[in-house]
Amino acid sequence: MxxxxxxxxxxxxxxxxxxxxxxxxxxxxxxxxxxxxxxxxxxxxxxxxxxxxxxxxxxxxxxxxxxxxxSAEVVTPAVSDLGTRADRAIDPLWVSRQSLDAAAAALKPGCGWLPPDWMPDAILRRAMRGLARADDALLADYGPSRGLPELRRLLARRFATEGLDIGPDQVLLTASGTQAIDLICRTLLRPGDAVLVDDPCYFNFQALLRAHKARIVSAPYTPNGPDVSSFARVVAEARPRLYITNSAIHNPTGATMSAQTAHRLLTVASAHGLVIVEDDIFAEFEPEPSPRLAAFDGLVNVIRIGSFSKTLSASIRCGYIAARPDWIEAMVDLQVATHFGGASPVAARVVFDSLMDSGYRRHVEALRRRLSGARREAAARLADLGVRTWVTPRGGFYLWGRLPDGRDGSDLARLALDEDVILAPGNVFSAAQSAPDFMRFNVGQMRDPRVFTVLKGALARR
Incomplete structure (x- = not known):
């Protein structure tokens, strides 16, 4: 063959x-x-x-x-047309574009996913082989408007163990976690509406909100969650329609929201009609579950979203939304109108079969242990370079570090890019541009010693 x-x-x-x-x-x-x-x-x-x-x-x-x-001449593209321009502005899309378009030999401690050899390839291959025995309809037809019923039921059962008791009809499968946010924005936002984010926050939240012509406002993030006083002041003054956050293993800081902060946020949100979008994509990296806004609120003013890209596969695109029934109905209609369905039935089946595989739980447990060691090692090596870790995360693969001597993260990212090392400078995460001397590090992508060699060289340059 x-x-x-x-x-x-x-x-x-x-x-x-x-x-x-x-x-x-x-x-x-x-x-x-x-x-x-x-x-x-x-x-x-x-x-x-x-x-x-x-x-x-x-x-x-x-x-x-x-x-x-x-039919046409074969045109050989010029080198300048290939890949992502290295000199483009360092904005919320810079890290994503550089990471996605990087050459195979590039090192990516700034990217947002784990290396392929950390992912459960054997489980995925078993699930894909199972597709060969699937009904013709699964391989050829559109799926149900809400997505694969078996996966929605599984998610509903998982939510119940966390105190969130909903039925599978309140779960909508989407093409990805990003598409989940896009559907929410299309359903609940109008151009010019204010949306509150953490400072710092996941950079793609900002990029997506700008695409929806939202007005972005922010509140400082602390090791226990958003600064509640600042949060309440911004909500009262800007009247945001949405607040988007990670409550479990915050991106980029790795911090975890405390139960006290969660309750105070929900009180503020309820008083002002603020809808909270809780991105739970890092949930499985926690050794023990932390407080969940969706569970405390019961999906009255909170929408929960997530996907399987971090622990299973970024290539098999499938996400979900859990929300109150009227919002789910509106988003089902919108998803049919704009995508004629959401998550691919094939992708959803691979995800479901992988999650049900007897080896999946062992994979996640082994991944937590491996990441725990990787975080300790990376934090120690960064400390040797004068980079101070902001918090010690309970799980996950991010470290949020302050650079020595007030060094500018964007300058370092440009210098490292010349050496085929992609870094994630702090201000791409900050709507207020308050993190110029910070950097987000992905410990799973830092096994090659050259990462630290290049970082040390960049820090030494003036």
């Missing part, structure tokens, strides 16, 4: 080379299947597959009864 694929690729490259050298031009007829097979000494079926793939790419056109024709 591998040999056939390789030979097919060679035929495709031979055709592309002829087009690039202008031996074949737009509108020219390609050699017949038998003629090219004889010339390249491959089987006719290999040429057929190569032509079909080139047609799928739009490089050639198939004219039944006539043959294959060149």
């Amino acid at each position: 591998a040999q056939t694929t390789s030979r097919t690729g060679e035929v495709m490259e031979a055709i592309r080379a002829r087009i690039a050298s202008r031996s074949l031009s737009r509108g020219d007829r390609l050699p017949s299947i038998r003629a090219l097979a004889a010339t390249l000494k491959v089987s006719p079926s290999t040429v057929v597959e190569a032509y079909d793939r080139l047609a799928a790419e739009g490089v050639v056109l198939s004219r039944p009864g006539s043959g294959f024709y060149v």
Whole structure:
């Protein structure tokens, strides 16, 4: 099989080379299947597959009864057109773009996911093999408007163990955690509405809110959660429609909200009609569950969202929303109108089967232990460089560190990028631009000693 694929690729490259050298031009007829097979000494079926793939790419056109024709010239992109510009402004999208578009050899201590070899590949492969036995409808049809029932029931059972007693109809599956926030914003926001975020907060909250033309306001975050006095003042003055936060293992700080802070926030929110969006994406990294706003509130003014990208797979896109029934109904309609469904039934089935796999719980427990050691090691090595960790997280893979001598994180990120190391400077997380000398570090992406070598070199430069 591998040999056939390789030979097919060679035929495709031979055709592309002829087009690039202008031996074949737009509108020219390609050699017949038998003629090219004889010339390249491959089987006719290999040429057929190569032509079909080139047609799928739009490089050639198939004219039944006539043959294959060149549809366009192959354009080799200039180097400047490839990837993400290194000199683009360091804004809330900078880290995401650099991390997603990085070369394979780049080191990514600033990214927001774990390395592939930390993820449960054996569990995922078992779940994917199970798709071969699935009904045809799962593989070919649209799924239910709320998403795979089995996964929604499983999530509802999990919520019940945390004191949040809801039925599966109050759970909506989405294409991702980000799409969950997008649906909420589309449902509850109007352009110009204020939205409250933590300072610092996950940078993509800001990017998404700007796309919705929301007015972003912020309140300082402390090791126990938002500063409640500042939070109450901003709510009273700005009258935000939403507040978006992580209550368990806050991104980027790694802090955990206390029960006292959670109750005080809910009191303020209730008094001002503020809707809270609680992103629970890091829940499984906690050794013991911390207070949940959704459980305290019972989904009256709190919406809970999450996904499986951190512990299972970022490639298999599936998220969820848990909310009160009227909001769920509105978001089901919106998701049908804009996506004609949310989470792929195939992706949802892989997630469900993986979560039900007997090895998944052991995977999460092993991941917690591995991350605990990685956090200790990374914190010690950062301390040797003068980087002070803001809090000691209870779990997760982030450390929020203050750089020595007031060094600017954005300057360091640019210097490190020249060495193919992607860092996450503090101000991309801060709506108030109050964290210039901070950096978020992903301990799972810091196993290569070169990360610390490059960081040390950047800190030494003036």
